[in-house]
Amino acid sequence: MRRVILVAVLAAICILTAAVPTYAQTPDAYVVQRGDTLSGIAARFGVPVEELARANGLSSHAWVYTGQRVSIPAHWGPGDLVEDWVGTVVKNPPGAQFDDYFQLRSNPGGRYGVAAADDRLAGELAHVCVTGQDVRIWGYVRDGVPDVNGKQIVVQRLEVVESSLPPMRDLTPLAEVSASSFYPPDRGGSYEPSAAVDGRVDTPWVEGASGAGRGAWLMLSFKRPVQVTAVTIDPGYDRSSHLFYANNRLKRAVLVFSSGEQVQIDLADRTGMQTISLARAPGGPITTTFVKLVIEDVYQGRLYDDTCVGEIQVWGREG
Ligand SMILES: [Ca+2]
Numbered sequence: 349m350r351r352v353i354l355v356a357v358l359a360a361i362c363i364l365t366a367a368v369p370t371y372a373q374t375p376d377a378y379v380v381q382r383g384d385t386l387s388g389i390a391a392r393f394g395v396p397v398e399e400l401a402r403a404n405g406l407s408s409h410a411w412v413y414t415g416q417r418v419s420i421p422a423h424w425g426p427g428d429l430v431e432d433w434v435g436t437v438v439k440n441p442p443g444a445q446f447d448d449y450f451q452l453r454s455n456p457g458g459r460y461g462v463a464a465a466d467d468r469l470a471g472e473l474a475h476v477c478v479t480g481q482d483v484r485i486w487g488y489v490r491d492g493v494p495d496v497n498g499k500q501i502v503v504q505r506l507e508v509v510e511s512s513l514p515p516m517r518d519l520t521p522l523a524e525v526s527a528s529s530f531y532p533p534d535r536g537g538s539y540e541p542s543a544a545v546d547g548r549v550d551t552p553w554v555e556g557a558s559g560a561g562r563g564a565w566l567m568l569s570f571k572r573p574v575q576v577t578a579v580t581i582d583p584g585y586d587r588s589s590h591l592f593y594a595n596n597r598l599k600r601a602v603l604v605f606s607s608g609e610q611v612q613i614d615l616a617d618r619t620g621m622q623t624i625s626l627a628r629a630p631g632g633p634i635t636t637t638f639v640k641l642v643i644e645d646v647y648q649g650r651l652y653d654d655t656c657v658g659e660i661q662v663w664g665r666e667g
Pocket residue numbers: 543544545546547548549550551552553658659
């Protein structure tokens with residue numbers, strides 16, 4: 349009975365996504381033919397050449413010889429084909445077990461790890477992760493891998509779904525910024541709230557409260573409601589490694605929205621922008637007139653007990 353239900357659910361998913369899974373049998377080994385190269389064999393079986401080389405104790409530039417048996421790593425065989433699946437790429441908060449995943453639009457339970465077949469696609473995946481745009485993807489599913497539910501889509505082609513809605517973009521220039529307090533200017537510059545949105549990670553807003561500034565806040569306000577899909581944050585004084593670790597860095601914060609929604613975020617203790625994805629299915633982007641960042645916890649600075657936010661950006665669309 350259970351199996352029947354499972355089959356029915358799988359069938360429904362297939363219909364919803366208009367994808368017909370095909371199960372290709374991966375051979376255990378391949379006998380090298382004249383003219384074959386390791387990279388050619390890797391491409392034929394959809395295996396990264398490094399993985400194929402490793403499975404055979406070879407370097408990835410090794411020659412192969414006619415008649416040589418080459419083992420094909422089983423889990424790299426093309427599994428379910430992914431053809432025109434529609435969904436969003438969602439980034440997990442730093443520290444999560446897996447960094448991102450693909451969320452099928454048609455099925456809230458349809459969640460897969462995601463990987464790019466090449467560097468260009470990796471860049472596109474990173475971009476749509478921030479913009480929260482729906483995408484159509486093609487590729488295949490790898491089974492039994494250390495990723496979400498043991499499954500990972502290797503994306504070989506990606507298209508952004510055309511939409512009549514305004515495009516997702518960096519909304520920060522539309523915002524007025526304010527804060528509960530700020531540190532007075534000194535020889536290093538000024539640390540007003542506007543320093544967190546000036547497009548530079550090396551100029552931080554620094555809270556001016558006593559102690560580490562837990563409870564201090566920075567707020568970006570919009571004249572008209574916006575739909576927020578992601579927030580990116582540089583959690584410290586990112587002018588140099590010395591200044592970054594000399595001051596407090598943001599460890600945990602709460603994002604508060606005018607809708608009443610609150611999202612607790614955890615930040616990794618490292619320089620550079622970190623992405624907080626809010627394009628979570630099925631809830632979708634958050635509609636709000638402000639984004640308020642409230643400091644909850646910090647990584648303690650070596651020299652100073654002041655908490656810095658190098659830069660914050662709000663991504664989404666107007667209206
Ligand atoms: Ca800045």
